[in-house]
Amino acid sequence: MTFSADARCVALSGGVGGAKLALGLADVIADPGRLTVVANTGDDFEHLGLRVCPDLDTLTYTLAGIANEETGWGRAGESGAFMAALGALGGETWFFLGDRDLALHVERTRRLRAGESLSAVTSALCARLGVPARIVPMSDDPVPTVVETEEGPLAFQHYFVRERCRPRVTGFRHEGAERARPCAAFLDALAAPDLGAVVVCPSNPYISIDPILALPGVRAALAACRAPVIAVSPIVGGRAVKGPTAKMMAELGTAPGAAAIARHYSGLIDGFVLDTADRAEADAIAAGGVAVEVTNTIMSARADKQALARAVLAFARRISASAQSSSTA
Amino acid sequence: MTFSADARCVALSGGVGGAKLALGLADVIADPGRLTVVANTGDDFEHLGLRVCPDLDTLTYTLAGIANEETGWGRAGESGAFMAALGALGGETWFFLGDRDLALHVERTRRLRAGESLSAVTSALCARLGVPARIVPMSDDPVPTVVETEEGPLAFQHYFVRERCRPRVTGFRHEGAERARPCAAFLDALAAPDLGAVVVCPSNPYISIDPILALPGVRAALAACRAPVIAVSPIVGGRAVKGPTAKMMAELGTAPGAAAIARHYSGLIDGFVLDTADRAEADAIAAGGVAVEVTNTIMSARADKQALARAVLAFARRISASAQSSSTA
DSSP states (O other): OOOOTTOEEEEEEOSHHHHHHHHHHHHHSSSGGGEEEEEOOTTOEEETTEEEOHHHHHHHHHHHTOBOTTTSSSBTTOOOHHHHHHHHTTOOOSSOOOHHHHHHHHHHHHHHHTTOOHHHHHHHHHHHHTOOSEEEESBSSOOOEEEEETTEEEEHHIIIIISTTOSOEEEEEETTTTTOOBOHHHHHHHHOTTEEEEEEOSSOIIIIIHHHHTSTTHHHHHHHSSSOEEEEOSEETTEESSSSHHHHHHHTTOOOSHHHHHHHTTTTOSEEEEEGGGGGGHHHHHHTTOEEEEEOOOOOSHHHHHHHHHHHHHHHHHHHHHHHHHHHO | OOOOTTOEEEEEEOSHHHHHHHHHHHHHSSSGGGEEEEEOOTTOEEETTEEEOHHHHHHHHHHHTOBOTTTSSSBTTOOOHHHHHHHHTTOOOSSOOOHHHHHHHHHHHHHHHTTOOHHHHHHHHHHHTTOOSEEEESBSSOOOEEEEETTEEEEHHIIIIISTTOSOEEEEEETTGGGOOBOHHHHHHHHOTTEEEEEEOSSOIIIIIHHHHTSTTHHHHHHHSSSOEEEEOSEETTEESSSSHHHHHHHTTOOOSHHHHHHHTTTTOSEEEEEGGGGGGHHHHHHTTOEEEEEOOOOOSHHHHHHHHHHHHHHHHHHHHHHHHHHHO
């Protein structure tokens, strides 16, 4: 099928980089209610007795237009009175929670304890904040990412925030993934007859996308869905735009580059988008049997996000059209 | 025994009014470590998944010198970013929790869930905040006050904050009091051989002091202790200095006045302190067999708090000396 103006789109996303493209998609899709953003919840953890969902929250704040664009996480115009007072009481301050941001964690935790599912709470809070797209946690079940390092296994946020990604990575575990169920809204969106594109956002493949792919049935649902699956490289010029992706690749023995990302998603994707800076890698990737699109993937301004979103959706339409013509032929 | 400069003092207290006198006592007792302030915890409740202890917190902030003197509760220089954000998310905002204050509730709740007792957490947090006196919750066990009203029973904070004390009171229940144990530090302080005074602070008798007295063994320990038990009237000129004491008395069929407060504590106290405005009631109270002290009990400035504290301690010394001379005679 071709990607029509009212086709649905599913985006798989981690935090910052993924949220930028998700915002671009929400901007350019005529009815943003037809955009389902599936958030990695492998980073989620209990902190100070509160359920904190960093990627879900970054997506929520970004799509609600209240994100802190300088830090890439948290809310704009945030204050730290709570955190300063907590420090004075001897509490744990290694993970910053702003005063406004805290309200989300407190309210979510309260509702989860009252028996609501994470997806129901997310849906209600997104509605309150005026998020135009649907944000869906990958699962209502906990699937905490454990980072295997040369210093032993570390809970994700301990590796990421407390240790600032310092320990050398040897692998990853997605605990409980085999028993977890993908959210119904996620699978429903993949099964929609008018699905036009599945976008694997430019997020860290190991810690943002693999947790989603580790859920039972997700790879099969992606293979079975009617739309092309397109990944956008989070690596530009051999470096991660943000975060430890390149460092992790190097530690795992893979030269950081767009081609290595495409290989990581081999068998899963129909198309791959890489930055103009990595144009030289396009042929090698295409040789792997994947359609390739070269464009600017650095999303600084809002217009960059929208332009990349348009490019990805147009790419999806071309792949669909080509598949249709070849099946007709 | 006489009240020497290094004698111990135990104060039973609710929130605002009690905290003022507790601050005065901490100021005038040479070693404030010998002052044990026993806090009513009947007001405590779970809110937003957090354990909130209003009287304990007012005492803590007051004795740490960081209380908001205008409101009488909460911290000075407080901000409300959390609460505003919570309201925007549709959360419950009827009970205000400031950004800095929230740190205390979050940290306490975390430590309670980790298995620490309320008294241990209180002790640790008070040390952090530099509280010079010992603040002890009346019990580590929950003893929630239920206000019986003409509209049915109400959880205390629902009556007090949400309903603003509007419903007519018919009585009070201290739930679980019969199974609760007073904190060891409370009973130990009452049993101290060098105890010089027990002060029933000018708090609401029904909802601040009676919960403490309802704990098994407390009345017996007060009767057995070596020091005089002295109550300070929370009613001045027929009105409560703060809060619903007079309204409750009227609804329970008692004319609000210092004499009625003294009668309420009949059999428990050795001395009663009333305001100069209520001088006319002194003789009637003394006729009940209780020593009476008339002084200014309105504590506006810090000096007022200290003056009342000195008057109460001097009164205790006089009662002790008189008891000693009559037992010698």
